[in-house]
Amino acid sequence: MKLLLTNDDGVRADGLSILASTLSEIAEVYVVAPDRERSATSHSFTLFDPLRVEKVGHSVWSVSGTPADCAYLGLLELAKGADFVISGINHGYNLGGDIFYSGTVAAAVEAALRGTPAVAMSMGVGRGADFHRASRFCRSLVLGLQKNGLPPRTLLSVNVPGPKEPAPPAGAPTYQITRLGQRMYRDHVDSRTDPRGNTYYWIGGPLATVNEPPGTDVHAIHSGLISVTPLGLDLTHQELMGTLPSWEVPGYQPLPSA
Numbered sequence: 701m702k703l704l705l706t707n708d709d710g711v712r713a714d715g716l717s718i719l720a721s722t723l724s725e726i727a728e729v730y731v732v733a734p735d736r737e738r739s740a741t742s743h744s745f746t747l748f749d750p751l752r753v754e755k756v757g758h759s760v761w762s763v764s765g766t767p768a769d770c771a772y773l774g775l776l777e778l779a780k781g782a783d784f785v786i787s788g789i790n791h792g793y794n795l796g797g798d799i800f801y802s803g804t805v806a807a808a809v810e811a812a813l814r815g816t817p818a819v820a821m822s823m824g825v826g827r828g829a830d831f832h833r834a835s836r837f838c839r840s841l842v843l844g845l846q847k848n849g850l851p852p853r854t855l856l857s858v859n860v861p862g863p864k865e866p867a868p869p870a871g872a873p874t875y876q877i878t879r880l881g882q883r884m885y886r887d888h889v890d891s892r893t894d895p896r897g898n899t900y901y902w903i904g905g906p907l908a909t910v911n912e913p914p915g916t917d918v919h920a921i922h923s924g925l926i927s928v929t930p931l932g933l934d935l936t937h938q939e940l941m942g943t944l945p946s947w948e949v950p951g952y953q954p955l956p957s958a
Contacts, residue, residue, distance in 0.1 A: 788821030824862020
């Protein structure tokens with residue numbers, strides 16, 4: 701089995717290193733990751749600058765691009781024939797709406813777009829964080845993927861509780877299959893002035909308190925459970941497909957859906 705690993709925290713991130721070491725017990729591991737922090741880059745590509753690649757270890761490459769660049773370059777050039785792509789372990793959760801901003805998830809999406817089954821692995825961080833728990837679960841999950849596979853154009857988003865969450869339930873290790881929650885952040889723009897009198901901005905606020913119902917990835921994490929959320933690449937809203945033809949759009953007539 702051949703695995704391609706990437707992330708958005710950079711090629712030297714602890715989560716990636718520990719994951720690569722654990723997965724090397726069961727597979728041939730290739731690492732193609734950004735040369736520096738690339739969090740919240742979503743699915744951006746580097747199209748107007750060359751990608752610089754440096755080999756920094758055995759089957760480990762550092763790339764001057766985004767996580768999506770790394771998945772693309774890995775699958776098509778540096779790790780051809782990879783059976784699965786694992787993106788992570790991200791230093792921090794990717795829950796709910798985070799998936800639209802996450803470079804970690806974007807790399808897994810890029811793999812799924814290219815027909816390669818993929819997993820985005822994320823974990824809560826803080827003092828006492830131990831990436832070995834997440835890497836051990838990923839090892840078992842990859843064995844499950846090897847046996848069962850994934851449907852085309854799908855991926856798994858996995859989140860593992862960090863040290864700030866409740867202890868996992870006693871007894872046999874467990875995880876929960878979840879849907880996306882509504883993890884929200886407070887809107888905030890911080891306007892400042894530099895020493896030359898120019899205005900600059902910091903965007904993004906802290907997490908907002910939201911009561912997530914059971915069954916969501918956020919609820920599972922805050923219950924101390926590993927969350928596994930299956931994601932599909934078809935974002936079509938099926939209900940609106942049925943109601944949009946009834947809208948009045950003056951001067952135009954909708955054709956029936958194919």
